[in-house]
Amino acid sequence: DTVMIQSPDSLAVSLGERATINCKSSQSVFVHSNNRNYLAWYQHKPGQPPKLLIYWASTRESGVPDRFSGSGSGTDFTLTISSLQAEDAAVYYCHQYLIVPHTFGQGTRLEIK
Amino acid sequence: EVQVVESGGGLVQPGGSLRLSCVASGFDFSGYWMTWVRQAPGKGLEFVANINQDGSDIHYVGSVEGRFTISRDNAKKSVYLQMNNLRTDDTALYYCARDSAYFDSWGQGTLVTVSS
Numbered sequence: 250d251t252v253m254i255q256s257p258d259s260l261a262v263s264l265g266e267r268a269t270i271n272c273k274s275s276q277s278v279f280v281h282s283n284n285r286n287y288l289a290w291y292q293h294k295p296g297q298p299p300k301l302l303i304y305w306a307s308t309r310e311s312g313v314p315d316r317f318s319g320s321g322s323g324t325d326f327t328l329t330i331s332s333l334q335a336e337d338a339a340v341y342y343c344h345q346y347l348i349v350p351h352t353f354g355q356g357t358r359l360e361i362k
Numbered sequence: 363e364v365q366v367v368e369s370g371g372g373l374v375q376p377g378g379s380l381r382l383s384c385v386a387s388g389f390d391f392s393g394y395w396m397t398w399v400r401q402a403p404g405k406g407l408e409f410v411a412n413i414n415q416d417g418s419d420i421h422y423v424g425s426v427e428g429r430f431t432i433s434r435d436n437a438k439k440s441v442y443l444q445m446n447n448l449r450t451d452d453t454a455l456y457y458c459a460r461d462s463a464y465f466d467s468w469g470q471g472t473l474v475t476v477s478s
Contacts, residue, residue, distance in 0.1 A: 250423075250424070287463065289464035289465070291407075291465075293407070297470075298457055298468035298469060298470055298471060299399075299407065299457070299465070299468055300468075301464060301465060301466045304462075304463075304464040304466075305464075310466065340406075342406065342407055344407075344464065344465070346463045346464055349421040350409050350421055350422065350423045350424070351397075351409040351412070351421075352409060353406060353407040353408065353409065354406070355406050356406040356407070
């Protein structure tokens, strides 16, 4: 199975500051024929289902604030929150959907400092 | 509004069986793959199984292969997860999600507890 490793496992960031979460895949999730990276990011808060933030590595889901952005290609990806808000405290997961079975990163817990 | 609602969770003894259901609304159910994802207590998200639009293409995570069966009924806009020979490490909150390759709509989940 494709292993997804996120770093760090947890981080604490002050309000208004930038938060960066990394995700590394054990295999490339880039498909040359359609020039797409099969990588998504989710936000998961306690008591709620996960929420899709980013798909195709950098496409923001409708309704997601533009402070959330995704980048990267192949095996290395980044989720950036440009100016942290209180409601961004959550666990964030990357997810590759190219290779079956789908796999998720272990999660990164983001706290407000 | 796109919505998926899971049901069927509960407490079951090791070796027992349970059938989860997920009913969808607000979108063309027969046009989408559907997926089950689980989260064990204190753990991260784990893909369990998915099924294509007509049920002809199915994938499982290795740990449930041969024990779990995913199926769907497009007329009822429902997807199911038959879980047999349950183990204590199957204890988790099971989510149903619409599968657009990525998972863009999730239910609230149904809790499965495997314990003697």
